[in-house]
Amino acid sequence: MNQQNILFTNNTAQAIDTAINNIRPNGIFVLTDKNTAVDVWPQVKAESTMMSEATLITINPGDTNKDLKSATLIWENLINGGATRHSAMICLGGGMITDIGGFTASTFKRGIKFINMPTTLLSAVDAAVGGKTGINFNGLKNEIGVFSPASHVIISTRFFNTLQKRELLSGYAEMLKHGLIDSAATFHKLIDSDPLEIDAGHMLELLKASVEIKRRIVNDDPYEQGIRRALNLGHTAGHALESLAMKKGKPVPHGYAVAWGCIIELILSHTHCGFPTNTLRNAAQYIFSHYGTPDINCSDYQDLLEFMHHDKKNISSECINFTMLSNVGRINIDRTATESEIKTALDIFRDLAGA
Amino acid sequence: MNQQNILFTNNTAQAIDTAINNIRPNGIFVLTDKNTAVDVWPQVKAESTMMSEATLITINPGDTNKDLKSATLIWENLINGGATRHSAMICLGGGMITDIGGFTASTFKRGIKFINMPTTLLSAVDAAVGGKTGINFNGLKNEIGVFSPASHVIISTRFFNTLQKRELLSGYAEMLKHGLIDSAATFHKLIDSDPLEIDAGHMLELLKASVEIKRRIVNDDPYEQGIRRALNLGHTAGHALESLAMKKGKPVPHGYAVAWGCIIELILSHTHCGFPTNTLRNAAQYIFSHYGTPDINCSDYQDLLEFMHHDKKNISSECINFTMLSNVGRINIDRTATESEIKTALDIFRDLAGA
Known part of the structure; x- marks a missing residue:
């Protein structure tokens, strides 16, 4: 499996431009959910010329919509938007978006490149990194999917201020898990903090350490x-x-x-x-x-x-x-x-x- | 991409046993279409203990059924049959079966191993080898799919006697194409023969040469x-x-x-x-x-x-x-x-x- 380029930065516009210049796609499609399309997309679009020219695909939010019906909608939108094998998809959203986006991109014309841009702590620390993609099927989580790494993952904390408390806590749980499998020092650093009280700078630092634990393990296996x-x-x-x-x-x-x-x-x-x-x-x-x-x-x-x-x-x-x-x-x-x-x-x- | 083990033999029962002993799956599912289930499957099943214990999944035949509806049916059958990540699928049939079988296997629980056992000349020389899998979508051929090689491909001519003339001719067309891209010698050997008059032994030899042309190119790229x-x-x-x-x-x-x-x-x-x-x-x-x-x-x-x-x-x-x-x-x-x-x-x- 190719290694992923993981960029830790709050200058996401620059990171997107870097990633796209690296891939040089002949068409850019942004996948997001209907909430993120309102809360996050306008600022991302305004900051980058490349983004302002991209084709937007929106799907209904929530894990219950991470299904074959939404996947079908995405594939249809790619076709109708004239996507080719050399187009690229940017998955802007939580784990639901990076999971289904990675899956639909990796199976469209046997695979187009995709960039993950997680907007939640949970997807930043977990779903967006490591190449697992998928959808739920027959009531079973991630039952259909492929291993396929994003070419780039852009990790920032800049979107977290719109997150609800329970979304921050949800992401922090995966960080606790990384702490448990890594070391007592990492674990204690986490349980000595309250996820709802951490400032953005310190969170990016904790996040980076946590993602590095995952990256190390994924690279090994x-x-x-x-x-x-x-x-x-x-x-x-x-x-x-x-x-x-x-x-x-x-x-x-x-x-x-x-x-x-x-x-x-x-x-x-x-x-x-x-x-x-x-x-x-x-x-x-x-x-x-x-x-x-x-x-x-x-x-x-x-x-x-x-x-x-x-x-x-x-x-x-x-x-x-x-x-x-x-x-x-x-x-x-x-x-x-x-x-x-x-x-x-x-x-x-x-x-x-x-x- | 992993290289495929390609076995050229008319002793298909022994080849299946070899392939399965190599993979050691904890469950075997045989995918075939409703015609092949009648024409070929009974003899394959009778010849191998491993096959006689496998779970059969049948779908409607023909390229028009190489779609998301059939894929859904296959995934459901795998789930209902208790397939795990360590189960394996045997794709027994023409290119339609090896394409959709390879795709559904490669996306089930993010990928289980599969063995291709082409029963037509066309699938033996083309679809079964090289790792392209897929289904038709929105009227577009193979629009959704992945690159994913079969762990083993078992190529024989023993099932060809049930093929109609047009099926033999259909496969021979891909051999002509391989001849055109390979060399004048290969191409002339092919157009000096009539595909409907070639005996089984000579066909296996021509087939092997043709598959080797494809394998060489696929390994390079x-x-x-x-x-x-x-x-x-x-x-x-x-x-x-x-x-x-x-x-x-x-x-x-x-x-x-x-x-x-x-x-x-x-x-x-x-x-x-x-x-x-x-x-x-x-x-x-x-x-x-x-x-x-x-x-x-x-x-x-x-x-x-x-x-x-x-x-x-x-x-x-x-x-x-x-x-x-x-x-x-x-x-x-x-x-x-x-x-x-x-x-x-x-x-x-x-x-x-x-x-």
Whole structure:
């Protein structure tokens, strides 16, 4: 997989011009959602001649629209706009946009180049970097997709001031996850801060450190054959919580689900790999106090297990695959837990949440 | 792009077992169309224990079904059959099956491995080899797809005895194209034979030589940045003829369209690069006598030009891109022709056809 050029800057207009001069496409298409088209696009467009001449494609916002219907709309817009194999797409938005944008670009005429310009903390730290693209299908998250890196990722904090608190928190959850798999120093730096109180300059610095953790791991293992699975910490349980919430008609932000998923998987890490109790309690306390608690009870367990079984990371139907930690920064990929062990972990999770 | 293992053999059961032992998937799905499910699948299934335990997915046959609807059906069947990221798909059929099978496999959970087992001459010599996958979209051929090589391609002539004459001729057209871009010796060996009279042993030998020409070019340039475009000879005009025929409700076999497309592009090669007249006449004579002539007149020119403009290979809207030859084996990629030059070539083509 080609390496991505990641540009950390708040001068996004200059970064876009650099990226486009690098690619030299014969047509530029900007993909965004209907909210970002109002909140962010006008300023991006006004700042760059190249952007002002681009063709805009907008889709409905939200993860429920990250589907084949929106993908079809994007492909149709590319065709109607005269896109060729040498056109490029700029994905301007959150993870929903960079996921579906990367997927539709990578499959249009067998692949056109794309640039990710995340507008949320979550997409900056997670979806926009590392080459995973995809759409939801049949109620399963990211079930259809490809590994395909953006040619450039432009990361800034300048758009974050329009974010809601829960969007900032959602992104911060992935940074916590990076901290957990990296080192005690990184992790403590994160839980000693309140994501809602960090100024923009300090956030760009924390963000850069966090993205570098991800980049390092992805470069070592782009197609997730091994160590990249470390990045799945919190995601097997997290995706299940997210799917359950969607099924109940009460969707929760991805990052909240991942934060809770981290606790569930740290509980499994404790029982399977000896992850230390006090660190587990610290993490749980921080997460519950910032993210609240999910709405689950024992009658949801079977649904949660079903969702975990459908997870892409699973290779057999008997056990469920998890990334576990024997301590902060000590990664154990490809560990498994039985349904009964997971149910016990969910019991402990609910106890901790209620405590 | 990973190189493909290409196995030339009529002992297909042993080849399948070898390929599967190499991949070691945790589940095997066989994709085929409803005709091949009756004509070929029973014998393949009977000969191999691994095949007899595989899950069969069948879709409606024909290029008109190489669409998002069939892709959706395949993805749903993979999910319902419990496919994981470590499952594998065997694409058993013609180019329609290897194209849509390769695409759906490469996008399912961001990619599972697949094995191509072409059952037609056309797919053996063309679609099954080289990593191009895709589906038609909005009336445009292969508009959505990815570059993704099959891990193994099992090439045999054993299924060809159930092929209709026009299917054999269709495949032979791609072999003629390979001859034209390779050498006078290869090309003459082909036009000195009648595809309908060749015995199975000799056909496997010709086929192997032809696939090796394609493999060599694809290995040099997997993503079609340069010399791989040589393989597009005949395809810009050919795809347009194919799309036109489909629009008129009288579809023609892909290979027929490519054979006719080769003549049109050799005419352009003559006017633009000095391709010799006598070789052009020989090729035209062979092709018209074996493939007949397409049903086009001047009122179709505008439609044909429109289809050519939408071709993936085009990068600008003024000229149309072609691979041309200055002689057999002398390749000139990225040549362009204007609409007026193409119309003249179509006039000459119709003259030659009527002669």
